[in-house]
Amino acid sequence: MDDDRRAAFGAHLVSTLTGGALSMLVSVGYRTGLFEAAATGPATSAELADRAGLQERYVREWLGAMVTGGFLEYETASARYTLPPEHACFLTGTGAANAAPMASMLRAFAGALPELERSFSTGGGVPHAGFAPHFDAVGATAGDNWRRIYDEQLVDGFLAAVPGLVDRLGEGVRVLDLGCGTGHAVTVAARAFPASEFTGLDIDERGIATAEAERAGLGLDNASFVVADAAALAPTPPFDVILAFDAVHDQHSPAEVLRRVRAALAPGGVFVMVDAKFSSHLENNIGNPFAALCYAISLMYCTTTSLAEGGAALGAMWGTETACRMLGEAGFDEVEVVDSPRPQNCLFICRT
Ligand SMILES: C[S@@+](CC[C@H](N)C(=O)[O-])C[C@H]1O[C@@H](n2cnc3c(N)ncnc32)[C@H](O)[C@@H]1O
Known part of the structure; x- marks a missing residue:
């Protein structure tokens, strides 16, 4: 000793x-x-x-x-x-620097811990509904964080990080936000780029209801929302741009979703996947100041909600190596990984 x-x-x-x-x-x-x-x-x-x-x-x-x-x-x-x-x-304040909503999200996980602990021995997992009332609408609590991030960083940060994208959005293209949650990225982008048509898709009805209420309140007629399973995304109508913010690793069938995203892109289209910026190998994440927190969030939410549906349970820490391999398997031959405005995330830019 x-x-x-x-x-x-x-x-x-x-x-x-x-x-x-x-x-x-x-x-x-x-x-x-x-x-x-x-x-x-x-x-x-x-x-x-x-x-x-x-x-x-x-x-x-x-x-x-x-x-x-x-x-x-x-x-x-x-x-x-x-x-x-x-x-x-x-x-304090309404900006993205206010980290207090993050504590609120962590607290939301605590209510589901007994079911999570049971799942350690029985298998399966805690479904999204197990996080109510704090997660009443998808990401309502986590969304406090992401709403602020979209307000401040969506257009000038995330979208601007993709060469040529802001110009195309300005000219007018068809855009899908896959796993849009409460839809704030769609409403922010639809206001910034009135010539483009935006669709937000999510499997959670309450999240989409929240999104639709915000859209209607803003009177946006270039945005719409749909409740659907991303694993059933149809190849038509095609989209010029598909975005996925922090959503692919949560899917029950992520490989199928990526294949369908590839098929739903018009020629010359681009898929922009924002996800966690970590390695797929634990040893490479040791010493990363965000890693323990993200592994914990992945266990308490991402992994267990996917396992609750018998899903692939990639978890938030699936890492850039696995992400690039799966994007390649889905038919994206060209994948560029670039930094995002947030050090915990990166962007996978996948062109057809
Ligand atoms: C971590 S949240 C991200 C939400 C949103 N993109 C944001 O950044 O605020 C992941 C989203 O994926 C959605 N999702 C999970 N499985 C899905 C599926 N099979 N089809 C469509 N959406 C799904 C969840 O309902 C949730 O809204």
């Missing part, structure tokens, strides 16, 4: 347990409005509770964890708590 190593791991474990507990409280802060209230200026626990319309006793205990956990600062003399602006920028 190496005593230094033992002590270091003990400290690592305490910090891991603390991180798990604090991430639950980050979700509480996000959902109750405490971070937004704290960002408006220093306050005592009573003042903060009053600002947020909450019970002081709960707020005070939350503040205890937030101060000792390094989120807020406490001044003894005035008994006031402060959320520094350097912290507030990651915990």
